[in-house]
Amino acid sequence: MTEQRDHGGGIDGAIACYGGQRADWLDLSTGINPVPYPLPALPADAWTALPDNAAFGKLYDLARHFWKVPQGASIIGATGASAIIAALPRVIGQGQVFIPGPTYNEHGAAFRAAGWSLSDTAPDAMVAVHPNNPDGRIWQADDMTAPITIIDESFCDVTPDASLIHLATRPGTIVLKSFGKFWGLAGLRLGFAIGDPAIVRQLSDLLGPWQVSGPALSIGAEALADPQWANDTRARLIRDADRLDILLAATGAEPLGGTTLFRLYRVKDAKAAQHQLAQNHIWSRVFPYAPDWLRLGLPAPDRWPQLEAAL
Numbered sequence: 259m260t261e262q263r264d265h266g267g268g269i270d271g272a273i274a275c276y277g278g279q280r281a282d283w284l285d286l287s288t289g290i291n292p293v294p295y296p297l298p299a300l301p302a303d304a305w306t307a308l309p310d311n312a313a314f315g316k317l318y319d320l321a322r323h324f325w326k327v328p329q330g331a332s333i334i335g336a337t338g339a340s341a342i343i344a345a346l347p348r349v350i351g352q353g354q355v356f357i358p359g360p361t362y363n364e365h366g367a368a369f370r371a372a373g374w375s376l377s378d379t380a381p382d383a384m385v386a387v388h389p390n391n392p393d394g395r396i397w398q399a400d401d402m403t404a405p406i407t408i409i410d411e412s413f414c415d416v417t418p419d420a421s422l423i424h425l426a427t428r429p430g431t432i433v434l435k436s437f438g439k440f441w442g443l444a445g446l447r448l449g450f451a452i453g454d455p456a457i458v459r460q461l462s463d464l465l466g467p468w469q470v471s472g473p474a475l476s477i478g479a480e481a482l483a484d485p486q487w488a489n490d491t492r493a494r495l496i497r498d499a500d501r502l503d504i505l506l507a508a509t510g511a512e513p514l515g516g517t518t519l520f521r522l523y524r525v526k527d528a529k530a531a532q533h534q535l536a537q538n539h540i541w542s543r544v545f546p547y548a549p550d551w552l553r554l555g556l557p558a559p560d561r562w563p564q565l566e567a568a569l
Contacts, residue, residue, distance in 0.1 A: 294442030339449030347372035353382030415440035538568035
């Protein structure tokens with residue numbers, strides 16, 4: 259039986275339950291930047307030619323520069339960090355893995371599917387989501403003690419100074435990066451694994467050739483070469499996250515953490531709050547393990563009035 263996994267998104271299901279058209283809905287259930295990187299014009303061969311080594315090399319060189327990847331660490335791209343999350347447990351053997359939670363549940367599902375057992379300690383492997391989803395916990399280098407360590411930095415581009423990328427030269431260590439969150443391009447399906455060359459080689463064998471599309475190679479390279487957009491975006495996200503906190507504080511919600519892409523609040527009844535917001539065509543995130551936790555992403559600039567009215 260396929261394991262049921264709890265995620266944000268699911269607007270189609272919300273529409274089926276509460277009505278409205280997709281354009282009516284404000285999806286705050288994810289941590290995706292609502293102001294995505296502007297798509298550049300693409301060369302025709304991005305669509306018509308198989309991706310070549312030069313395109314991969316350009317993307318990887320820019321990624322190394324943008325994320326300050328240390329020499330000695332290898333890098334590979336894939337169709338989103340989720341593809342790497344699913345593949346990693348299959349190439350690093352089997353044993354016991356420690357995944358401190360609550361956190362993003364795809365890691366646990368991928369390890370279980372590959373025959374690993376989950377443990378409360380880190381005898382063989384550890385996964386640290388950094389910053390953590392949903393509470394925004396920041397990990398320290400001293401926390402990374404397992405022989406195999408996966409550091410999921412899908413949300414770390416909002417706080418680059420906290421990155422643990424310097425650990426990528428350590429044997430058994432892999433750092434994950436995602437293009438879907440900070441750049442707001444979840445549909446592009448672009449993610450990276452950075453770290454131990456032996457593990458990256460095994461990932462390359464499993465993922466096969468042309469594991470990133472031509473358009474994703476071109477758009478990813480443009481974005482990684484634009485640090486000014488990244489800096490401007492970080493400043494805007496800080497302002498918008500503060501604005502969201504002020505709005506929710508007026509309703510009595512208690513802030514519990516998060517990042518500048520999503521905020522976590524304690525409310526009296528998260529399901530009731532989700533229902534109330536959904537009646538106003540706003541979709542939020544609740545958690546089966548915490549009935550008083552409500553997570554909200556950021557509205558696009560022109561959608562704040564809809565949230566303000568609902569609150």
